[in-house]
Amino acid sequence: MGMGKTNGVSKHEIPSDIPAEAHPLSEEPSKIASNINYHAQFSPHFSPLKFEPEQAFYATAESARDRLIKQWNETYLHFHKSDPKQTYYLSMEYLQGRALTNAIGNLNIQDAYADALNKLGHQLEEIVEQEKDAALGNGGLGRLASCFLDSMATLNLPAWGYGLRYRYGLFKQRITKDGQTELPEDWLEKFSPWEIVRHDVVFPVRFFGHVQINPDGSREWVDGEVIQALAYDVPIPGYKTKNTISLRLWEAKACAEDFNLFQFNDGQYESSLQLHSSAQQICAVLYPGDTTENGKLLRLKQQFFLCSASLQDIIFRFKQRKDGNIPRQWSEFPSKVAVQLNDTHPTLAIPELMRLLMDNEGLGWDEAWDVTTRAIAYTNHTVLPEALEKWSQSVMWKLLPRHMEIITEIDKRFVEIVCSTRPDLEDKINSMSILDNNPQKPVVRMANLCVVSSHTVNGVAQLHSDILKADLFANYVSIWPTKFQNKTNGITPRRWLRFCNPELSNIITKWLRTDEWVTNLDLLVNLRKFADNEDLQSEWASAKMAKKQRLAKYILDVTGVSIDPNSLFDIQIKRIHEYKRQLLNILGAVYRYKKLKEMSPEDRAKTTPRTIMIGGKAFATYTNAIRIVKLVNDVGAVVNTDPEVNSYLKVVFVPNYNVSVAEVLIPGSELSQHISTAGMEASGTSNMKFSLNGCLIIGTLDGANVEIREEIGADNFFLFGATADEVPKLRKDRENGLFKPDPRFEEAKQFIRSGAFGTYDYNPLLESLESNTGYGRGDYFLVGHDFPSYMDAQAKVDEAYKDKKKWLKMSILSTAGSGKFSSDRTISQYAKEIWNIEACPVPFKRG
Numbered sequence: 055m056g057m058g059k060t061n062g063v064s065k066h067e068i069p070s071d072i073p074a075e076a077h078p079l080s081e082e083p084s085k086i087a088s089n090i091n092y093h094a095q096f097s098p099h100f101s102p103l104k105f106e107p108e109q110a111f112y113a114t115a116e117s118a119r120d121r122l123i124k125q126w127n128e129t130y131l132h133f134h135k136s137d138p139k140q141t142y143y144l145s146m147e148y149l150q151g152r153a154l155t156n157a158i159g160n161l162n163i164q165d166a167y168a169d170a171l172n173k174l175g176h177q178l179e180e181i182v183e184q185e186k187d188a189a190l191g192n193g194g195l196g197r198l199a200s201c202f203l204d205s206m207a208t209l210n211l212p213a214w215g216y217g218l219r220y221r222y223g224l225f226k227q228r229i230t231k232d233g234q235t236e237l238p239e240d241w242l243e244k245f246s247p248w249e250i251v252r253h254d255v256v257f258p259v260r261f262f263g264h265v266q267i268n269p270d271g272s273r274e275w276v277d278g279e280v281i282q283a284l285a286y287d288v289p290i291p292g293y294k295t296k297n298t299i300s301l302r303l304w305e306a307k308a309c310a311e312d313f314n315l316f317q318f319n320d321g322q323y324e325s326s327l328q329l330h331s332s333a334q335q336i337c338a339v340l341y342p343g344d345t346t347e348n349g350k351l352l353r354l355k356q357q358f359f360l361c362s363a364s365l366q367d368i369i370f371r372f373k374q375r376k377d378g379n380i381p382r383q384w385s386e387f388p389s390k391v392a393v394q395l396n397d398t399h400p401t402l403a404i405p406e407l408m409r410l411l412m413d414n415e416g417l418g419w420d421e422a423w424d425v426t427t428r429a430i431a432y433t434n435h436t437v438l439p440e441a442l443e444k445w446s447q448s449v450m451w452k453l454l455p456r457h458m459e460i461i462t463e464i465d466k467r468f469v470e471i472v473c474s475t476r477p478d479l480e481d482k483i484n485s486m487s488i489l490d491n492n493p494q495k496p497v498v499r500m501a502n503l504c505v506v507s508s509h510t511v512n513g514v515a516q517l518h519s520d521i522l523k524a525d526l527f528a529n530y531v532s533i534w535p536t537k538f539q540n541k542t543n544g545i546t547p548r549r550w551l552r553f554c555n556p557e558l559s560n561i562i563t564k565w566l567r568t569d570e571w572v573t574n575l576d577l578l579v580n581l582r583k584f585a586d587n588e589d590l591q592s593e594w595a596s597a598k599m600a601k602k603q604r605l606a607k608y609i610l611d612v613t614g615v616s617i618d619p620n621s622l623f624d625i626q627i628k629r630i631h632e633y634k635r636q637l638l639n640i641l642g643a644v645y646r647y648k649k650l651k652e653m654s655p656e657d658r659a660k661t662t663p664r665t666i667m668i669g670g671k672a673f674a675t676y677t678n679a680i681r682i683v684k685l686v687n688d689v690g691a692v693v694n695t696d697p698e699v700n701s702y703l704k705v706v707f708v709p710n711y712n713v714s715v716a717e718v719l720i721p722g723s724e725l726s727q728h729i730s731t732a733g734m735e736a737s738g739t740s741n742m743k744f745s746l747n748g749c750l751i752i753g754t755l756d757g758a759n760v761e762i763r764e765e766i767g768a769d770n771f772f773l774f775g776a777t778a779d780e781v782p783k784l785r786k787d788r789e790n791g792l793f794k795p796d797p798r799f800e801e802a803k804q805f806i807r808s809g810a811f812g813t814y815d816y817n818p819l820l821e822s823l824e825s826n827t828g829y830g831r832g833d834y835f836l837v838g839h840d841f842p843s844y845m846d847a848q849a850k851v852d853e854a855y856k857d858k859k860k861w862l863k864m865s866i867l868s869t870a871g872s873g874k875f876s877s878d879r880t881i882s883q884y885a886k887e888i889w890n891i892e893a894c895p896v897p898f899k900r901g
């Protein structure tokens with residue numbers, strides 16, 4: 055029965071001297087142990103007597119949740135009484151990862167929990183590994199939303215996150231010799247201990263139907279299908295503060311009245327449950343395939359569902375807080391509510407707020423427009439044309455007829471005012487309008503709707519914001535010069551250093567003689583003066599080695615490949631995308647392998663041994679991304695089993711990249727690759743995580759790389775490649791046949807074509823790097839152009855790594871220069887410069 059005894063303590067059974075007693079707020083290990091036991095017995099989710107690591111995890115999480123619930127209630131009661139302006143962050147994605155370490159770490163009771171679990175015969179490190187990642191996001195944008203929530207709570211800001219409760223988050227990636235396969239990621243298979251359903255928070259959300267004109271001339275959206283949005287709240291504790299805020303996730307459901315009992319008894323089971331099934335589809339998966347019309351409709355439904363439920367909730371709260379019996383004035387709304395749209399996915403919040411204000415609350419157009427535009431702000435995350443959302447007008451009229459009326463009116467008024475006041479923009483108006491009425495394919499341009507209707511538009515790194523102003527939104531800038539801002543992204547130093555890398559954290563705290571850097575990351579600059587100190591360097595080196603060994607063990611466990619912790623650990627982990635150029639990385643690895651093969655054993659022994667790790671998920675329908683995953687695996691299969699070379703080079707594909715995997719890889723990294731075609735990565739945030747953990751970057755002048763390099767110093771950054779302003783001309787040259795490929799580039803491609811890595815047909819993939827023929831896009835991402843400078847930069851990396859002292863100094867300076875990239879800094883700027891909100895800390899009561 056798995057009840058083996060160690061040292062007299064039954065390992066998987068609760069010791070009899072620990073009573074099952076609720077001590078929800080005790081910080082004493084023995085009482086925490088009792089509280090965990092209490093949850094194991096009285097909030098049972100499993101058969102009695104079992105206390106394996108899995109059961110221990112759920113009971114431990116529930117015990118930590120007790121404390122969070124208390125803080126949470128106090129926080130929102132305090133907000134209610136203080137009635138500050140609040141921010142509502144709307145995002146289709148949150149990439150939360152695991153919550154247990156973060157919860158007890160932010161509550162500052164990690165040691166007590168470790169002790170308590172010891173008493174129960176378990177190890178905290180093993181228990182936290184039981185938790186499944188909440189993977190309700192896809193990549194950087196979702197992780198950014200999660201880092202922002204952590205900072206909003208830590209800074210005591212009155213704020214909420216709103217999202218959807220996807221039953222299956224983003225897919226789970228399995229790697230076989232054939233490359234990637236996708237499986238459903240079932241984070242709710244058992245249940246999540248962190249979410250609390252609010253049965254009293256339910257709002258109806260309508261789809262389809264039509265607009266009815268009432269006798270008084272007002273318009274009303276009626277009929278169609280109505281689905282209920284039910285709130286699930288996830289607590290977000292701040293670091294060492296009482297403030298605990300909420301991530302409110304909506305679930306779609308039908309109610310009992312929607313169940314047609316007649317039809318059911320008549321044997322028509324499917325139609326009797328039609329609305330239930332329609333509701334289930336809405337929250338089934340993040341980013342359902344959108345190649346079919348049905349898929350597109352479902353995505354639009356998801357977006358509207360998030361917007362409508364969230365805004366009804368926001369308005370309900372706004373009305374609830376009134377001065378005695380005096381109802382709120384609608385003109386006050388923008389001084390109580392700030393809504394932030396995370397990219398264009400929640401754009402429908404704009405027409406939905408207009409509709410709720412006009413059709414439900416009786417406001418006129420001008421008043422509703424004034425309220426809406428003073429409440430809503432928009433963050434742009436990409437300039438890639440294929441990622442700028444455009445919805446078919448006919449699908450929109452079908453699903454959201456009232457909203458299309460409103461959007462049409464917004465567009466009409468915008469066009470009129472531009473035409474009457476700015477004749478110089480007349481020839482631009484077609485590209486600036488919200489509706490693209492091209493008869494072939496009439497669409498609504500969501501980014502344009504956002505820019506026209508938001509009081510502030512921001513980019514996510516300086517270079518990106520500059521490009522938005524100079525390029526994508528240039529015409530709007532001439533109308534509203536002050537609407538556009540930059541907010542360089544950030545990451546939370548709690549998850550991305552303090553908790554995932556306690557070894558390095560302890561060294562930093564020791565040398566800075568304070569742990570205040572955890573909430574004031576700028577203090578890291580004080581490490582600079584010790585960068586040459588041999589004691590610090592040697593402590594730094596052992597912390598890195600400990601994390602490399604842990605990473606090596608992880609890689610062995612999940613891939614079976616044994617890697618050498620003395621080799622240089624070189625990592626690229628991010629979504630697989632041609633613009634992120636994993637292909638450049640793997641072509642570099644192929645070239646390196648070929649040269650190693652050609653060397654004499656003596657020369658080979660002089661090279662810097664490297665382990666190249668690449669990880670990331672590829673969208674199932676993105677063929678070239680899927681091929682890149684396969685190529686990395688094929689190269690690894692050959693290189694890693696080649697006895698001549700494999701002590702100098704290993705190539706590993708790390709499967710199923712997610713937040714928890716990142717937390718193992720980043721602390722163990724020495725070099726990381728952020729090598730996108732310049733101008734294409736809006737910011738990047740993993741670059742910040744790596745650099746904070748003392749990892750050096752090889753990268754292009756793109757996104758936040760530019761600012762990271764500024765902060766840590768050009769000498770500590772391996773730079774290569776074309777700059778953003780050179781890219782358009784290079785693409786033109788390429789089209790005109792002016793590009794002369796470097797022989798090394800040709801050699802690497804030829805080696806793959808020769809079949810050195812198996813018989814899979816890589817020609818279609820390699821063709822994408824060739825001229826504008828066949829499958830090719832004329833190497834749109836400029837891999838060929840940047841290859842030689844990339845290889846030169848890699849040679850500099852090899853040289854630098856040979857000088858251990860120099861490398862350590864650069865590593866220390868990377869961490870020391872990362873202070874700017876705390877999401878606390880980013881969120882403080884949003885709070886001050888966009889939301890106009892202030893901290894609202896829950897007071898600590900003494901005694």
Ligand SMILES: *Cc1c(COP(=O)(O)O)cnc(C)c1O
Pocket residue numbers: 149192193194195197627628629711712713716737738739740741743
């Ligand atoms: C930080 C993070 C990202 C973003 O990575 P980029 O390299 O900036 O694209 C994506 N996925 C996960 C799991 C992350 O933690």
